[in-house]
Amino acid sequence: MLIIDRLDLSFQPGLNVLTGETGAGKSILLDSLGFVLGWRGRAELVRSGAAQGEVTAVFELSAGHAARAVLEEAGLPVSDELILRRVNSADGRKTGWVNDRRASGEVLRRLSDTLVELHGQHDDRGLLNPSGHRLILDDYAGLDALLADTRAAWAGRREARKRLAAAEAALAEVKAEEDFLRHAVEELDKLAPEPGEESDLDTRRRMMQAAERIREDIARASDALGYDGAEGAMANALRWLEGASDKAEGRLEGAVAALTRAMAELDEAGREVAECLDALEFNPHELEETEERLFAIRGLARKHSVAPDELAELAQTLSGRLAALDRGAEDIAELSRAVKAADAAYDAAAAAASAARKAAAERLDAAMAAELAPLKMERAVFRTEVNEGEPGPEGRDAVAFTVATNPGAPSGPLNRIASGGELSRFLLALKVCLSEERNRAVTMIFDEIDRGVGGATADAVGRRLKALASGGQVLVVTHSPQVAALGAHHWRVSKRVENDATLSTVTPLDPGAREEELARMLSGDTVTPEAKAAARALLAG
Template sequence: MGPPPTLRTMLRALEIRDMLIIDRLDLAFQPGLNVLTGETGAGKSILLDSLGFVLGWRGRAELVRSGAKQGEVTAVFELAPGHAARDVLDEAGLPVSDELILRRVNTADGRKTGWVNDRRASGEVLRRLSDVLVELHGQHDDRGLLNPSGHRAILDTYAGVGAELAATRAAWTARREARKRLAAAEAALAAVREEEDFLRHAVDELEKLGAEPGEEADLDLKRRTMQGAERIREDIARASEALGYDGAEGAMANALRWLDGAADKAEGRLEPAIAALTRAMAELDEAGREVADCLDALEFNPHELEETEERLFAIRGLARKHNVAPDALPELTETLSGRLAALDRGAEDIADLTREVKDADSAYDGAASALTEARAAAAGRLDAAMAAELAPLKMERAVFRTVISEGEPGPDGRDAVAFTVATNPGAPAGPLNKIASGGELSRFLLALKVCLSEERNRGVTMIFDEIDRGVGGATADAVGRRLKALADGGQVLVVTHSPQVAALGAHHWRVQKRVVEEMTLSTVTALGADDREDELARMLAGDTVTPEARAAARALLAG
């Protein structure tokens, strides 16, 4: 079953248990203008503190009522279809429905625990929900009128320049990255240029040597082999001679010849000896061949040993010079050659990156200029809207101007925005907090909020904390009527000391203090018609309510 057709986003209920001087309080708020009145110190600010607590605001540290184990606040909101709070809930993985219940507990030892629709939730989630559910405004709203750093954001909200802002921020990021790449390339090129002579000499030296991986080990083995051959070849040559014809081979051949000559007369007795000697001759011949082969293998050119040693020492010397292992010389050659190549093509790269920066600057200038134009157009509309709003607030002679000047370029453009005001004709314009009085500031803020509310969808409960302070009479009546207009179709909560404002409320609550068993407690009472008359008369007359005050109260309620 879908939501009822009258469903709107609003604060429907606020339940407070054991917070400061409130023991138990249940409030049912309504659409339109809700007013809360009461004597100073009665506890109106505690209501706002409690609401802020359940919304995750960072406020007072000690909120639990004296003697209680814990304090608890529950706020119930109705959510219209498509409201931004639904997206926050969905992103946080929390249940989404037409009813949003926020509950937060504060123990006496300071621990805070929050729930959203009966699911545990962090203070950060509560604050994100607060941002789309509630706006709190007071006489000294530093986030808005009094702080010039927030004026540009206010104008942008009014102007609806989301697309222009996104384009400008993207162009700023691209510009910053292009400049970063250019700066890095220039720094790298400068560093390479400082070692250009070294690089060219080192690369030339390394390339001429042309060392290969593993070559140093091969050369070292070859050198040691040739050095060893030089020491043993003489002994092997002597052995070869001893085995040859002038040595053992010749002697054995003579012995075999002599034995062959005597064999016929020895009646076969020499046959075994002749056979053994024949076998020995064969073995001797094989040994001679092996020794000869070894002599051939050990044969080398002394110049080859000299060349081997020279190259081995050159490789090792260059490795020591560059403080690397000999096998790392090929990799070093490649690295230094790459740096030299970067130097040679550096000027071309710098030129390309410079063009990129120029293009990025141009893109940013275009986006920022479009944003400036949109802001300028919106500033004119805002000034006209403010003039229309200030007149009913008894400030028809005041002049509100949105001044746009060139500021430091940044992701949000290059505009500085300041709200200025001249409260009287001919008087110089200046910053709001320097020119306007407290009562005037309240009306400027109210007018601005009315203007802003017309530029965006409803869906936020707006709370004004004594925004009418410092004004009275017809001016207070004008403030009340603008608050009533602002509440039309939405919900506004007003904490006020002005009977003129209170009389215009669609719903009225009175905040009072009472003493129970020597303990001060605060109560809030919903007022009917007769009670409202009593409360307005009290606000008009003070402690002693006169017939004239009652008559004035009835006149205010009659409108």
């Protein structure tokens, strides 16, 4: 990667310090780490003449480490060891792997948020970004339970307002057609159509219309079948034949039997014709009434663009909408009361969160004052401002970290008021105050955060870095011998020229080499006995 040929580093728990001359490659190391973590930095990291550059980073994950959730969500293998690998080809293509599975830069960045924190004079990802100050304060205050209540109250408030708005919109829509509804419902109720009624009316109408045409012929047929017609003639013929049958020596028995059967059939025919005549008997006004109702049903169906059999269902629907209109004011009043109750619940939850934030802000400001004094910034004032902002799921507070570097001086945002050295110390003090046991799983990196300070102040910076590293892992790039002397592990970054190529290397230092490196940092290129003595004193603590 640029001036690195091949390099394997195994950083240890505790405070790891990296020192070396300017230009030795310390920033390239951080760029390489940022590359494998998916950070946006240098566009190209491939060393001249190489086909590609590759960076691999290995992390140990505790049982409840936040990276495990990211891996599960991304469908990647989860184990106690997390291996990130990313390749940068000479043509600019970048390819990443997580536990030997292809992964996007976005997944790498999401993992990096759970693995590493970078702090330096140009840190704009966390402490210097005002949009994240409320989240930092909430984390410091431990507001998980209060915020859960606030989010629930916000959701209830939003839902109550949504229901009220929907009801008001529906009522407004119904009111716009109130005249139509009342007229339509009255018209439908007055007619009271039934499903299937149109078909029945049409059948009856056709029967009555047909009856006028066929009843006369059926009546004639009934007369022809009656006693004055076929029935009487057949009865006379049967009576005459029965009287002559005894003298005909059996020759008329078949005829008599046939006539007897014919009389029975004739009687059945006459009965059915009579029933038909009865069925065709109707009141002359009934046809007119049937036609009027049939045409009324069909006309109303056309008016509402529905089938005649759907009129009854339409009547129920319109009646329901009219009823909703009539009770709309009552419903709106009830929903308005629900909105007021939801608003009150949210206001109470937001007020509780705000009170907790203000109390935590006072504690944080006091803790910062205690931390700034040893860093030779006892005259500076750090203040956590909690002001009313736009309401949201986490309440209605706007939080901002401000500083005033001297008494009476105006306060303002961290990155606008403090100088480079002051800003570094503010960031360090704030990080010490915010540090908790649950943050120990994150590797913290401080890039020359001690720049611009020396002597007792640099010693105070180093001791706070050492405290941060207790139970965790901290990497510090430093030019301060006081800071370097407090490291649990010391690495020297140096460069050399081989075959006209500049290469950077990193060497872990034993106690003797550490003394030599500290002496160099104290005296420059020429290491004096006095510098070595001072280095031994620093290492002795």
